[in-house]
Amino acid sequence: MRILVINNDGSGFADYIEVEPNITVEKLFSQQMAGRKPEDYLIRVNRQPVARDQVLQEGDRISMTPTKIQGARIV
Amino acid sequence: MNDDHRTIVRIANLIRDQVIAQPAQRLAAISADERQLGSTMQRYLSLCRKAGLAVSRHWHLAASQMIQQADAVLRDLRYEIDSRHRLQVPAQAQVATLSDIARDLDQLETEFHEWDYDEKTQDLSVRTEDIELEGMSLGAFEVKLHLSRLVRPDPVASYSIIALDPNPASGRDGITHPHVSDERLCPGDATSPIRAALEAGRICDFFLLVRSVLQTYNAHSAYVPLDSWNGLPCHDCGDTMNDDEGFCCQSCDENFCESCSSYCHHCDTAGCLSCLESCPECEDRFCSDCTKACSECGGKCCVDCLTDELCPSCHEKK
Numbered sequence: 001m002r003i004l005v006i007n008n009d010g011s012g013f014a015d016y017i018e019v020e021p022n023i024t025v026e027k028l029f030s031q032q033m034a035g036r037k038p039e040d041y042l043i044r045v046n047r048q049p050v051a052r053d054q055v056l057q058e059g060d061r062i063s064m065t066p067t068k069i070q071g072a073r074i075v
Numbered sequence: 076m077n078d079d080h081r082t083i084v085r086i087a088n089l090i091r092d093q094v095i096a097q098p099a100q101r102l103a104a105i106s107a108d109e110r111q112l113g114s115t116m117q118r119y120l121s122l123c124r125k126a127g128l129a130v131s132r133h134w135h136l137a138a139s140q141m142i143q144q145a146d147a148v149l150r151d152l153r154y155e156i157d158s159r160h161r162l163q164v165p166a167q168a169q170v171a172t173l174s175d176i177a178r179d180l181d182q183l184e185t186e187f188h189e190w191d192y193d194e195k196t197q198d199l200s201v202r203t204e205d206i207e208l209e210g211m212s213l214g215a216f217e218v219k220l221h222l223s224r225l226v227r228p229d230p231v232a233s234y235s236i237i238a239l240d241p242n243p244a245s246g247r248d249g250i251t252h253p254h255v256s257d258e259r260l261c262p263g264d265a266t267s268p269i270r271a272a273l274e275a276g277r278i279c280d281f282f283l284l285v286r287s288v289l290q291t292y293n294a295h296s297a298y299v300p301l302d303s304w305n306g307l308p309c310h311d312c313g314d315t316m317n318d319d320e321g322f323c324c325q326s327c328d329e330n331f332c333e334s335c336s337s338y339c340h341h342c343d344t345a346g347c348l349s350c351l352e353s354c355p356e357c358e359d360r361f362c363s364d365c366t367k368a369c370s371e372c373g374g375k376c377c378v379d380c381l382t383d384e385l386c387p388s389c390h391e392k393k
Contacts, residue, residue, distance in 0.1 A: 006277065006280065008268045008272065008280055008283070008284055009268065010267065010268070011267045011268065011271065012267050012268025012269070012270070012271035012272060012280075012284075013271065014271070014275060014277070042186075042283060044182070047178055047179070047181070047182040047185075047279070048185075063280060065280060065283045065284060065287065066287055067287055067290065068287060068290060068291040069262075069263070069264050069265040069284065069287040069288045069291055070263045070264045070288075070291055070293035070296075071253070071254030071260065071261055071262055071263040071264075071265070071288040071289075071291065071293055071296070072254060072261045072262075072263035072264075072293060072296040073253075073254060073256070073261050073296050073297055073298045074256070074259075074261045
């Protein structure tokens with residue numbers, strides 16, 4: 001099934017991807033953000049906070065935003 | 076809180092208009108850059124030709140000068156190419172619809188409790204909770220997105236960070252956060268996702284990203300590090316001094332206040348009162364490089380008081 005994934009980490013891409021039916025939020029996160037911890041991200045499905053075992057539906061919009069991002073200083 | 080439906084529609088329309096217009100703005104900037112790039116390239120090629128001509132006529136000095144000038148132009152060319160690359164038109168992003176943007180504004184209320192919109196300035200703003208980094212309380216911040224200039228080649232110009240209960244770095248009123256100077260955030264690792272969010276009209280993502288940067292301390296790249304936020308302590312007396320008030324001793328590399336430091340009377344090097352030695356003859360202070368032992372008695376005094384490597388007493392005896 002087709003869902004919209006917005007990855008606000010790295011370059012911040014937003015794109016439709018095909019995923020297996022009945023995939024949970026937790027499983028999608030582990031596929032998209034291998035090696036990262038879900039607790040370090042704000043994960044929203046259709047703009048709402050969700051449980052990690054929530055099953056995704058066709059057309060869902062999932063965003064993942066790090067809670068900590070390093071700033072810098074302009075030299 | 077402003078939940079006037081008409082205001083929401085106005086905001087959504089403004090955002091969408093800006094987002095749709097951005098490829099044209101970007102192309103205009105690219106066009107100007109390319110003219111400049113062409114001109115710089117012409118200069119570089121001209122200098123290379125002249126250098127080649129000078130070499131063929133054995134005018135080595137002229138050739139060397141041409142090559143140096145060509146090197147300088149090459150550095151300019153590299154900078155201009157980088158600048159052009161940053162303006163590269165991206166693949167068409169998922170541009171938010173009006174209803175997407177309206178839903179984003181709803182989400183802003185969930186994430187930030189409320190948002191404000193100033194009709195006059197066309198600024199959309201949210202407030203963060205109090206920000207505390209490594210025990211330093213910096214207060215809450217207002218993140219203000221200027222909708223009239225939403226998409227710019229440099230997205231930093233599109234928004235401002237205003238300290239609501241400022242606790243700026245000592246002596247640096249404009250630095251209210253380690254990564255904020257004069258209301259401008261240096262977003263660091265969030266630069267690309269912020270740009271992507273603004274270009275797609277994902278307003279809530281933009282505010283969430285900015286908040287994540289404000290909640291994070293990067294000690295390696297801060298305008299003022301947190302351990303110097305309240306000023307530097309003098310290594311001798313312990314008094315707090317502003318970042319630009321202290322003196323760094325060139326010998327021991329510690330920071331000292333004005334009262335606990337001095338300078339070498341011979342070479343003007345700054346130093347602390349422990350590292351600077353007092354000449355027994357003239358009683359002025361000198362660094363270790365500017366004091367020498369008398370070749371006769373071995374007593375130390377400053378180079379100004381030595382004559383033929385002898386201290387005044389030994390010189391007088393001779």
